[in-house]
Amino acid sequence: MSLVERVDEWALLEDVLTNSAERPSRVVVVRGPVATGKSEMLNAVAEQAEARGLVVLRATGLRAERRTPMAVFGQLLLHTDQVGEQPDGTAARTARLLDDARFTAMLRDPDSEREEHVRAHVMRALTTLLHAQAAGRPLAVLVDDVQYADIPSLQCLQYAMRELRAKPVVVVLGLRTGPGAERPLFGAELLRHPRLTQLRLAPLGESATAALLRAHVDEATAQRLAPDAHRVSGGNPLLVRALIHDLLAHDAPAQDLRAPAAGTDTPRHGPSGTRTLPVGDAYRQSVLSCLHRGEDAVLAVARGLAVLDDAASDATLAGLLDLDRETVALSLRTLEAAGLTGAGSFRHPLARTAVLDDLSRADRIELHRRAAELLRRHGAEPPVVARHIVATGEVTGADSLDVLWETATRARRDEDVSLAIACLHLADEACPRGERRSEILAELARFAWRVRPSTLGPHLNALRAAFDEGWLAEGAVPVLLSGLLWQGRFEEAAEVARKGQVTHGGASAVTAYLAAGAVRTTYPALRERVGADNWPAPQSIADVLAARGGDPRHRVGAALNTVLTRGADPGAADVAETVLQGTRLSDATLEALTSALSVLIYCDRLGRAAHWCDVLLREATRLGGPGWQAPLSAVRATVALRQGNAPDAVRYALNALSWISPQGWGVGIGSVLATLVSAHTAMGQYEQAMAYLDHHVPDGLKETRYGLELLHARGQLHAATGRVRPALDDFLTCGELMTRWGVDQPALVPWRSAAAEMHLRTGGEAEADRLVKEQLAKCGPGQSRTRAQTLRVLAEVAGLRRHHHALHEAIEELEKCEDRLELVRALGALSRSHHALGELGQARMMARRAWRIARDARAETLCEQLLPYGDGEASGADRPARAGEGCPAEELTDAERRVASLASFGHSNREIARKLFITVSTVEQHLTRVYRKLNVSRRKDLPHDLLADTAC
Incomplete structure (x- = not known):
């Protein structure tokens, strides 16, 4: 013994x-x-x-x-x-x-x-x-x-x-x-x-529990596991031995007792990789053994406690089990003395699960039914009652329906998605046709999109059937429209929109939904299907700024419509930022928030867009729901691509695809595929890019903004692989569609500059000049990235000698907006310009700086294009020192080395001062000393291996 x-x-x-x-x-x-x-x-x-x-x-x-x-x-x-x-x-x-x-x-x-x-x-x-x-x-x-x-x-x-x-x-x-x-x-x-x-x-104390553990594990492990083992077992020797049995039965521990999860016995390790005590079958069986060896009243109270959970009290248990309160109180004390419960609840979720599983299905349903009736009479909160109604699978009357609806509403607010869906499904089965059923169907569709978008189809079909039968409430029609548009079912969406406006009038929810700029700019072809006469005019950004409030969807919609129809507008970007600051992520606001991020992207506020996207992604991860994480990851991929970070763009885009199956993506998959094609093209990975073009897409994709992005990405791939004519056709098709739809802004797709580059390859300099000047005229204030890209192409079209200053301006703009790939292209163009002017030293400096950036961005094709202008030597920092060659940096101070390194890559004294936060005079003094120490007389002769990280 x-x-x-x-x-x-x-x-x-x-x-x-x-x-x-x-x-x-x-x-x-x-x-x-x-x-x-x-x-x-x-x-x-x-x-x-x-x-x-x-x-x-x-x-x-x-x-x-x-x-x-x-x-x-x-x-x-x-x-x-x-x-x-x-x-x-x-x-x-x-x-x-x-x-x-x-x-x-x-x-x-x-x-x-x-x-x-x-x-x-x-x-x-x-x-x-x-x-x-x-x-x-x-x-x-x-x-x-x-x-x-x-x-x-x-x-x-x-x-x-x-x-x-x-x-x-x-x-x-x-x-x-x-x-x-x-x-x-x-x-x-x-x-x-x-x-x-x-x-x-x-019961055993903690030290005795440690002694039992010590007989099976080493001293350190026993001391570490003893507190958790004692907490879960309550000092019951049988339960302690069961935990030890579970520990020895697994090579790896089953479940960390510091964060127990009901019903799981999957082997895990603790945070530091050390073994943790398992809670598995032996513990489960020992719990049941304790209960079945005890009195009938104790077993009954344990079952009632398992069913009622947090709602259990002496009074509710007595009412549920038809026992007197004295017997219930004594049974509860017995359960606690046996180590099964503590503070009125089971010590471990697996104990509660074991008791529930031990009940027959009929007995469990009967207990839940009685619990629902009892708690409702006692005035319990709707979610407490609803859990028991859901467990029975029956709705006995209007009161139960009210409880389920109220619980689903609260659960959505409290982010208890599984409870909300369970309540809605049960309510849908019991609710008669009418406005309430419409609300239930709409909520189910929203949750389906959030949790498993691939299951959205049946919910949309139910909404469509209700609409056709004439009992779908007005407020549920926008949900139906949104789902149909996402799945590319534009003809159905147009039919619903036309009928909805006729049925509910001009001031209906349907009209308000169509008036939102996000719908008009994301699905621009829908306006043609519905008819211009039936399409309401969008709210202007001036009206939005004057109103200072209202529905975030309408405010952001107006901002997005302004940016894509009239050009970048600081007021529109401010509206988007305000909405992002003051709107909580939810099923109802997801579309507005992603549209706000798009506004910042199209206004070239990429840093702010990245910040808010990361904030929302963290929130989406915390709250859960692939339907939230996937579109936010897709937007983050777009931001990374426009920042010239192709590897990150691929990573975010693949993450987006992993959250939702292709069937659930709908037309939105076009944006993700566009990012992947463009990013792989930038990195010279043409086979991977081509593979994504073969991906199945919905038929309606070509009628959306996402289709324009994918068409432009395909043109970029054609251009990079030397297929000039197909590339030009893709770019011109983008222009034709954008012009017809009224969203002809280079911030969305810079088709003119892309087409101009293709015209240059085929000798169409005049057409190229016309297109690039048109695009430059469309670049609004604050569009540094789009303007810089246009300036670079303008310099290429007009001759690098004539527009040498335009390239410097483009480079300065690109350094602000952080587009590394476009900066590489601009630096490469400036290197060729210096080379054409006979300034070979400057040409080498620009080429080497561009090569470093392209190398870090893994843009292999751009690296190869830059090598000839760098005399075949990518970077002095990347070649080994020659025998007898001293390191010039050894003679310089840290401050002199930083200034000299930036100067060697073509930065002006003013630019160096701004980057290092010093005065121009200090820069000049440092350079004077650098020239003397290195025995050079001009900036062109400075070596390029002084400080690689600063130069980059």
């Missing part, structure tokens, strides 16, 4: 057994909750008693034999170890007396202690037979689980203890505490015994 934290109790029992032959009888009652070691203690007593020469008679009470007369006392008399030693005829006499006792007991109430179940002379004779088995030696009578002993046996045992008080007899009784566990009269008689000792076995 393990004497962990049982030293005092065992010392007392040893004292009882010591010199028992010379002492009168002793009675010991070992009390304790279920599975706290009572049986183990009695087994140890039996071993020690036999070792000391005592005759040991044992019996165990069984629940099934609680009404079987003489079941326990018969075990003592017919003990197999002693029967063979009895004189002839004793066994037969014992059997006759037991039969006599049973016959008498059968005529009595089996639950009444006050009736005489066994006649006195029979009890006297049975006591004599019991003592005779000792054959002159001390006697030990051990009865475990006395709470299950039948009344006739207890009366006989009670008689024997009184008659044998002066004999060398030790009686040890194991008694489980709990409701209904004791027989009151028997307990009262025990207290009258002059030599009674009562032991109460308490």
Whole structure:
């Protein structure tokens, strides 16, 4: 036996057994909750008693034999170890007396202690037979689980203890505490015994739990796991051993107890890679063993506690189980003493799961049904009641429907998506056709998009059927329109829009939805299908700024419409920033927030767009929902691409594709594919780019803004691989569609500059000049990236000699907006310009600077294009020093080295001063000293391997 934290109790029992032959009888009652070691203690007593020469008679009470007369006392008399030693005829006499006792007991109430179940002379004779088995030696009578002993046996045992008080007899009784566990009269008689000792076995402490662990794991692991093991087991030895069994049964731990999750037993490691205690099948089975070995009332209360969970109280449990509150309170104390519960709830979610799984389906549903009715009468909050309604799968009336709808509304606000969806599905099955059913269908569609967009189709079909049948509420029509447009079902969307305007009038939700600029600019072809006369005029940005409030969707829609129809507008960007600052991410605001990010992108505020996109992505990850994370990742990929960071663009775009299946992406997949094609093209990975062009896309993609992006990306790939004519056709097609749709702005797709470059390759200089000048005229204030790109192409078209200054202006703009790839192109053009002017040193400096940036951006094709202008030497910092060649940087101070490095790559003194936050005079002084130390006379002769990180 393990004497962990049982030293005092065992010392007392040893004292009882010591010199028992010379002492009168002793009675010991070992009390304790279920599975706290009572049986183990009695087994140890039996071993020690036999070792000391005592005759040991044992019996165990069984629940099934609680009404079987003489079941326990018969075990003592017919003990197999002693029967063979009895004189002839004793066994037969014992059997006759037991039969006599049973016959008498059968005529009595089996639950009444006050009736005489066994006649006195029979009890006297049975006591004599019991003592005779000792054959002159001390006697030990051990009865475990006395709470299950039948009344006739207890009366006989009670008689024997009184008659044998002066004999060398030790009686040890194991008694489980709990409701209904004791027989009151028997307990009262025990207290009258002059030599009674009562032991109460308490749960193990944390140190004892650590000692049990130490027998199976090393000291450090035992000390680390002991607090969690004690917390989960409550010190119940059976549960502690179950946890140890789960620990040893897994090579890796099953579940970190510091963050338990219900019903899981997947092996895990702790944060530092150390082993953590598992909670698995052994623990689950031990929980059920504790409950089924206890009283029926305790098991019932455990089941009620599992069903009610946080709503459990003495009153609710009593009402749910039809028990009196005293029995419930005692059962709760018993569960806590057994280590199953703490502070009114299960110590581990797996315990609750085990109890629920142990219920039959019919019993569980009945308990949940009764719980829902009970909690509703007691005025519980709707979510509390709704969980039980959902568990039953039945809606019994209008009140239940109200509870489900209210719970779904709250759950959406509290981000409990699974509960909201469960409530809506059940409400949809029970709700009749009408406005409320429309709201339910619309909410289900929103949640489907958020959680699993690939399942949106059936919800849209249900909304469409309701619309066709004429009972879809006005407020649900925009949800239907949005879903149809996303899936590229434009003809259906146009039909719904036309009918919706006729049905609900000009001031309807349909009209407001169409008036939003985001719809007009994202699905520009829809206006042609609906008809210009039926399409409402969008709100102007001036009106939005004057209003200073309103629906974020309409405000951002007006800003997006302004940017894509009239050009970049600082007011539109400010509106987008305001909406991003003041709007919380939700199903209703996701479209507005992504549109606001698009406004910042088209206004070339890429840094702000990246910041807000990262903020929203963190929020989407915290709240969960692929339908949120995917579009935000796609927008972040677009930002990275426009910043010239092709590797990051690929990473974000692939992440977006991983969140949603191709079927769930709808027309939005066009933007993701466009980013991937453009990014791989920029990195010279043409085969990968071509593979994404073969990806299946919805038929309606070509009628959307995303289709324009993909068409432009395909043109870029054609251009990079030398297919000039297909590339030109793609760019001109972009221009034709954008002009027809009224979204002809270079911030969306700079088709003119791209087409101009293709015309240059085919000798169409005049057409190229016309296109690039038109694009330059469309570049609004603040569009540094778009303007810089246009200036570069203008310089290429007009001749690099004539527009040398335009390239410097483009480079200065690009350094502000952080587009590294376009900066490489501009620097490359400036290098070629210097080369054409015979300024070879400057040409090399520009080419080397551009090469460094292109190398970091993994733009391999651009690197190859720059090598000839750098004399075939990519960077002095990348070649090994020649023998005998000293390092010029060794003679310079850190400040001089930073200034010289920037100067070697063509930066002006003013630019260097701005980058290093020093004055122009200080720059001039540093350069003077640098020229002297390095023995050079001009900037062109400075080496380029002074400080690679600054130069980049």
